[in-house]
């Protein structure tokens with residue numbers, strides 16, 4: 156399924172933080188949203204997964220307005236990993252992941268074989284099978300993160316909306332997660348702070364700056380030294396990754412842009 160964000164405007168208590176935002180993720184495409192702190196990435200994603208209502212503009216799912224769908228119908232299409240990973244759930248990891256099946260169930264219905272298979276597969280894919288019986292509250296930050304991702308996978312959505320999914324993960328788990336996204340191939344809209352990870356995993360990048368999209372396109376076209384200087388205020392060289400050939404950004408951590 157394709158996602159189109161059209162001329163989105165979002166405000167918090169009357170203060171506009173996104174304006175005229177146009178973003179696309181084509182069917183099966185991994186589209187990244189990158190930008191400095193406070194540029195509006197989470198706000199954009201929250202609006203896409205219907206946590207926020209825009210003051211103008213629309214989010215279209217294969218051309219249909221997402222707002223027009225019922226909550227459970229929308230949840231069968233779109234699963235989200237919010238940035239707020241709260242919830243002191245007194246539940247096991249498997250029970251948390253099974254919550255991802257809720258949009259498919261009638262009230263009080265139990266799990267069927269499809270539900271159980273989806274949960275076990277999500278646990279295995281996120282490396283959590285061995286932790287399935289543990290209490291969510293006993294997990295480390297990275298393990299909790301993977302449990303919530305497993306819940307989103309168990310939801311078996313057409314579209315994944317992931318706010319900083321690699322946050323808290325060590326480099327191996329980051330790599331496993333990003334590989335999993337490529338292998339599972341759903342339409343994915345995700346925010347990432349790690350621009351090298353974004354360059355490796357995303358088919359398309361949208362760069363937010365001050366609540367507006369200032370560049371969109373394939374990572375190699377978007378992530379130029381000039382853009383990195385203008386938007387992020389850093390000095391950087393962009394080369395080719397020696398192992399993969401992806402764009403590789405080498406930051407000058409000793410001096411900001413112009414320094």
Ligand SMILES: Nc1ncnc2c1ncn2[C@@H]1O[C@H](COP(=O)(O)OP(=O)(O)OP(=O)(O)O)[C@@H](O)[C@H]1O
Pocket residue numbers: 167168172190191192193194195196197198199
């Ligand atoms: N609940 C809120 N109420 C009021 N203002 C908010 C709220 N959430 C975010 N903002 C403001 O909206 C703007 C965009 O914030 P947002 O969290 O979308 O940025 P972000 O790009 O995700 O930032 P970060 O990289 O720091 O996570 C910021 O100025 C922020 O202070």
